[in-house]
Amino acid sequence: MSAKSKFILLHPKDNVFVCTTFCKSGEKVSISGNDIILDKDITVGHKVAGSTLAAGEKVFKCGAPIGSMIEAVNCGDHVHMHNLKSDYLASHLRTATGEQDA
Amino acid sequence: MPKLSEGYKRADGGLGIRNEVLVIYLVECAHHVARRIVEESGKGNSQLIGFPGCFPNEYALKIMKGLTTHPNTAGALLVSLGCEAFNREELAKTIEASGRPVETLVIQENGGTLETIRRGKEAVARLRETADKTAKAPMNISDLVVGTICGGSDGTSGISANPAVGRCFDELVKQGSACIFEETGELIGCEQIMKERAVTPELGDQIVSSVNKAADYYTVLGYGSFAPGNAEGGLTTLEEKSIGAYSKSGDSPISGLIKPGDIPPTGGLYLMDVIPDGEVRFGFPNISDNAEIVEMIASGAHLILFTTGRGSVVGSAISPVIKVCANPETYAKLSHDMDVNAGRILLGEADIDEVGQEIFDHVDAVASGRPSVSEELGHQEFILTYKSFEPIGPSCLPTR
Structure with a gap:
């Protein structure tokens, strides 16, 4: 791990990096050996793609799946609500809260 | 050895x-x-x-x-x-x-x-x-039972202290210790991954049932599952939020599912189901962190690894608590209450494996008699309240 990296890979299986230090839009960072110019501010705890990710590809953090991409992204792109969705369908939760099954 | x-x-x-x-x-x-x-x-x-x-x-x-x-x-x-x-x-x-x-x-x-x-x-x-x-006898790492909980969590817990404890757990399990993680209510969304890690399919089914029970229980209590603050902190999905807590468990296979007071029969990794059985009767399953600590000690935990982001100061009666601070800013304010500064991971001063090893070294030292920080400060918090459980089924435990 580079001593100055502002992003961390939490598990070898992961395909997203997590921001550990606030990064400004326009800042040049290194992700998986690629130089990336950030197109927006990235705050601590947020994720960026560790490589090109296809639509439908499962996203792994801490070695565990946290959802699937709903659109393709490039290495270094912010991964969040706008392009990642939950794969978790907790039928017992929806039933318990009275919502309709999709 | x-x-x-x-x-x-x-x-x-x-x-x-x-x-x-x-x-x-x-x-x-x-x-x-x-x-x-x-x-x-x-x-x-x-x-x-x-x-x-x-x-x-x-x-x-x-x-x-x-x-x-x-x-x-x-x-x-x-x-x-x-x-x-x-x-x-x-x-x-x-x-x-x-x-x-x-x-x-x-x-x-x-x-x-x-x-x-x-x-x-x-x-x-x-x-x-x-x-x-009392007579003394040689004791090995394999004789230890170690529990872990998180308390006073923030956005840093799941990316520094918790995975580092997971690495420590992997090493402890490798060396034959019994390790316990818990709070099925905070593992909602992780049940399928945990099922795949279970040593038998029957145990996997029991784990899924225990998480479903937790989800139902918290629904009755009116718990929200995913708050806007979680998304601001960078968490996108419910399973991602749960994985922050889940990462304390490391990568070992899950050997068993126990309830409070059940003693792990062998080394390995155990999930503790802390959610009461039956109808919701006595309120929140565990009203504060020490209630969870007490349950793990009652299941034989010799010491507890406590990860905290915002900064808890507690210890416990009976078994030492080792505090692993996830957030470097919190560590700067509360360093005298912390054993391990896992925030160094976020500052780029150490990686997860190094902090995992440091936690392991603390486990070794505290188990060998050195007081943990909270122990030295005289913390002996204790709380025990009402709950009700059915006994675990035979498929929950490994055969000896």
Whole structure:
């Protein structure tokens, strides 16, 4: 791990990096050996793609799946609500809260 | 085989890393008397624990049996008012059967406050004298039971301290320890991954059921599952939020599913189901972090790894608590309350493996007798409240 990296890979299986230090839009960072110019501010705890990710590809953090991409992204792109969705369908939760099954 | 120095050898075969005499009030009405006995018996000679309720509770009795026959426990003084429902005779019999000395004082039969305190101090002196004669025996990492919880979590917990504890757990399990993680309510969304890690398909099904039970329980209590603040902190999905807590468990296969007070029969990784069975009866499953710590100690945990982002300061009676601070800003403010600064991961000063190794070294040192930070500061928090559980099924435990 580079001593100055502002992003961390939490598990070898992961395909997203997590921001550990606030990064400004326009800042040049290194992700998986690629130089990336950030197109927006990235705050601590947020994720960026560790490589090109296809639509439908499962996203792994801490070695565990946290959802699937709903659109393709490039290495270094912010991964969040706008392009990642939950794969978790907790039928017992929806039933318990009275919502309709999709 | 990696060494610890030596453990306290109990008559029932247990090996402890501490040698505690417990003074136990069996109802809140006996709390003051028990506390005075502990205070007047001198620092380090006894610890205070108790159950406040007057109504009977099988769970509280089971937990008390686990705590009083814990390897770190050398003996106990039970302090009863006299009219409470707690089954003090059965508890005393269990302690006695474990080969530990036990004495009981009933305030109503011993002349009230002052006389009970006087007799209690004499009892503690006797119990301490016996405890100090406890023989030592060689103890290995494989003899340890280690629990982990997170408390006062923030956005940093899941990306520094928790995965680092997971690495430490992997090493402990590799060396034969039993490791316990818990709070199925915070693992909602991780049940399928945990199922795949279970050593048998039957155990996998039990794990899924336990998480479903937790989801239903919290739904009744009106818990929100994913708050706007989570998304601001960078968490996108419910399963991602849960994985932050889940990462404390490391990568080992899951050997068993236990309930509070069940002792892991072998080394390996165990999930503790802390959600009561049946209808929601007594409120929140665990009303504060120490309630979870007590349950893991009752299941044999010699020490507890506590990860915190915002900064908890607690310790525990009976078993040392090692605090792993996730957030470097919190560490700067509360360094005197922390054992390990996992925030170094976020500052780029260490990686997860290095901090995992550092936590492991702390486990080794504290198990070998060095006080943890909270222990040194005198923290001995304890809380036990009402709950109800059904026994676990046979598919939940590995065959010995």
